[in-house]
Amino acid sequence: MFGSKFKAAGALARARGAGASDRPGGGGGLKGFQILAAGFSIAAALLMAISIAVERTVEDVVKRQAIADSERWASHMARKVPDLERLIATGLPDAAQEEALRDTRSVGSIFRFSLYDSDGRLVLVSDDSPVGGAGSGAPEIDAEAAAVARTGRSTAGVDDGTGRTDRPDLHAEAYVPIRDGTGAIRGVAEVYVDVTATRAFFTASFRSFGLILSAACLLMVSLPASAYVLQRRMALKAQESVEFLARHDSLTGLLNRAEFTARAERDGRCTLHALAFVDVDHFKQVNDTHGHRTGDALLTHIAHILQSEAGPEDLVARFGGDEFVLGIRNPSEDAAIEHVNAVVRRCAEPFRLDGKRINSTVSIGLARVDCAQSLDRTLSQADAALYHAKAAGRSDLAVYGSEMGERMAARRALEARVRAALERKEFEIHYQPLVDGVTHGIVGYEALLRLRSDAGDPIPPAIFIPVAEELGLISEIGAWVLRTATAAFAAIEDGCTLSVNLSAVQFEDGALVPTVRAALHESGLPAQRLELEITESLLLGDSRSVEMQIDALKEMGVGIAMDDFGTGFSSLSYLWKYGFDRIKIDRSFVGALDENPERARDIIETTVLLGQRLGMKITAEGVETAEQSALLTQLGCDVLQGYLYGRPGPIADFHRRDFGT
The missing domain is CATH 3.30.450.20 (PAS domain)
Known part of the structure; x- marks a missing residue:
């Protein structure tokens, strides 16, 4: 309808325009204006109708x-x-x-x-x-x-x-x-x-x-x-x-687990010759230190490296968190290993974000695909190899072998035991006496965490404590140790001190100071009777957060001791900066008194003199013979600890007992 009107108006205008030109001085101007006005009216009406229709x-x-x-x-x-x-x-x-x-x-x-x-x-x-x-x-x-x-x-x-x-x-x-x-x-x-x-x-x-x-x-x-x-x-x-x-993964754009599995199964497992399980080392620490935005940037950076190193037919996926999987189609095992090693090397190179230098590494487990077994089985083997790479020091590649499966099974069993022990409160605390260097009377105890297997056999702390740290359970376990030990010692009226070891992980979440304060408040134990032991590795990052937490603990009246002094990256700046109350000489130096007496004596004597000048007490660990005890007393050690005075055990085994001569 609008189209026919528009055409008619146009034809009329052309006809009237032609007639006016034939007649000089005629009324073509008025008619032209009328036609133009009519055209504008029609156009305006049309535009209004179109505008309403558009809206x-x-x-x-x-x-x-x-x-x-x-x-x-x-x-x-x-x-x-x-x-x-x-x-x-x-x-x-x-x-x-x-x-x-x-x-x-x-x-x-x-x-x-x-x-x-x-x-x-x-x-x-x-x-x-x-x-x-x-x-x-x-x-x-x-x-x-x-x-x-x-x-x-x-x-x-x-x-x-x-x-x-x-x-x-x-x-x-x-x-x-x-x-x-x-x-x-x-x-x-x-x-x-x-x-x-x-x-x-x-x-x-x-x-x-x-x-x-x-x-x-x-x-x-x-x-x-x-x-x-x-x-x-x-x-x-x-x-x-x-x-x-x-x-796909929404952060990195890589395949997600479901799509990776679907493509691998659709193309046939045998088209993949190897699977590489990639895990970011200490990713939680990056998140906690620099924030989740930096953590996401790191994951995206690693995803880019994996994509750039992958072949045109390879599959690259993010399975979740900081875990990636690379499906390699190259049939050469040597080529696959070199391929994955290139990923390890590139991921170890620092990258910058907003002017910050971010250092991170990855560990990778590599497993060859066996057409006779499921994809999940091969992934489990790659995961076992990944565990081996992490246990070997991280930032490395490990290729799956049958013995790794046995280690992985043992590892999973240990993880399950640690989780169950925490849930069922099956951890134990044993106490080892600390004796006065001169009188040999008991002046305190060190609380030591113990765990038994399901069969009742003791599991060495050096084995289960790192597992608890990796599982993210050590802070909860440490809080239980503090509550339990302080409650036990609050009932002892002889003034003995309680020493408790801290994991570096306990300083990461910022809950340590409130946890210690709550344990002291609930138990009623005076803060002056509690001493917390930390290792030198905690201080390597020179973290302002760690320094503030140590200062807060000291302000509460809690003593702070440097444990295993001399075995790590000992630095005089640590002693000066953190103002420790006590230095604990590692047992390796005490044991060396029998093997290399002159050199060991010089080291111990120097440490004692250093501590005395800085106003710090000295404890010697690992004392096993009367000769060692006598020499350490002569050198000026304030407190002695070792099997000579008793192995770790229940508090009742040592209470009111002394070793004076």
């Missing part, structure tokens, strides 16, 4: 786009979040669900969401704490959510967020049903979609079309088709993004 069409397209994005997001979220039905029922996500929700929140243009149960009650908001709680009562039913849950039909509305800091300028709020694998509705998601760019895009596009339509009047019929094509294009783009995230 309505854009509004409808934006809503449909928001619903489509929201439904795809809800489907993606239902697949990614484990045990979603329980989450909707309780509104209390566990750690795995929280991580999955964080990953899904930023998909596409989604910036916020709320979850409702099948009755329409609000149970969870993405940027808030769980809804409800003790005494809060059940949330009110949201009518719109309840309607969607009842009918299964999605709805959407567009809101103006101008002036709000927590909203984009224009956003849609869509209510979409959440369905399980059978299609049943389990809940409703209220999804907030940023449609600012979408609306701007469609508005600009449609207005451009409108100008062309107003000039040519031929494109009116193409408007719905153009809208459909544009909507379809954006829908496909969003769908591609969701499908990519379903198969």
Whole structure:
């Protein structure tokens, strides 16, 4: 209709224009003005109609786009979040669900969401704490959510967020049903979609079309088709993004575990000749020291190295956390080893982020693929080789051998034993007496952690304590030791001191000082009767955090001792900077008194003199003979400790006993 009018007006203008030119001085000017005015009126009406049509069409397209994005997001979220039905029922996500929700929140243009149960009650908001709680009562039913849950039909509305800091300028709020694998509705998601760019895009596009339509009047019929094509294009783009995230790691862009396994199985396990299990050394320390942003940058950096070193047919995946897997198709074992060694070397090179130098390394376990065994079995073998590489000192490659499987099984059993002992409180504390260097009377005890196997055999602390540290359990175990030992000593009225060893890991989470303060408060043990022993390795990083924690402990009145002095990276600056109350001479120097008496004596005497000048007490460890005891007393050691005075055991074995002569 608009097209025929426009053509008629144009023909009339041409006809009247021709007649006026044939008649000089005629009324062509007025008629021309009338025709022009009529043309402008028609154009204005057409533009107004097009403008209204554009606004309505854009509004409808934006809503449909928001619903489509929201439904795809809800489907993606239902697949990614484990045990979603329980989450909707309780509104209390566990750690795995929280991580999955964080990953899904930023998909596409989604910036916020709320979850409702099948009755329409609000149970969870993405940027808030769980809804409800003790005494809060059940949330009110949201009518719109309840309607969607009842009918299964999605709805959407567009809101103006101008002036709000927590909203984009224009956003849609869509209510979409959440369905399980059978299609049943389990809940409703209220999804907030940023449609600012979408609306701007469609508005600009449609207005451009409108100008062309107003000039040519031929494109009116193409408007719905153009809208459909544009909507379809954006829908496909969003769908591609969701499908990519379903198969890839959102941080690094590498394959995820499921996709790696699917491709390896689809192509045939025998097309892969080796699997390399890659783990970042001390990744938790990087996160704790530099922050999670730096940790993410490190993971992305390592992913880039793996991709650049991988062959065109190789598979590279991030399995989660700081674990990567490389599927190698090169049939040459030597080539595979050289290939992986190149990864180790490159990952050991420092990289810079925001002017900071980040040092990190990786350990890699390599296992050859056996077509007769499952992919999971080969991954377990690569994991066993990885454990061997870490045990050998890290920043290294280990190739799987059958004996590694046995070591890995023993390691897993030890990990299980440590976890079970902590859960069932099966750790033991034995105490070794500390005697006065002159009178040989007991002046204190050192608390020593002990653990037995399921068969009742003792497990050496040098074996199970590093495992507890790697499992992230040492802080909890250390807190138990402090509570238990201080409670035991608070009941002893003879003034004996209690010495407790600290792991360097206990300084990392910042909870050490509150833990010590709580143990003293609960037990009633005076702080002056507690002495904490640390090793030199803790001080190598020259951490300001460690210094502050040591200062806080000393201000409480707790004594601080440097354990195993002389065996590590002994530095006089440590003694001066941290102001230790005691130096403990390592047992290796005491034992050397029998083998190389002159040299050992010189070292011990020098250490004693140094401690005396700095106002520090001296304890000698590992005293096993009367001759050693006499010499150490002569050299000026304040306190002696060793098997000569008793092996570690229950406190009752030593209480009120002395070794004076």
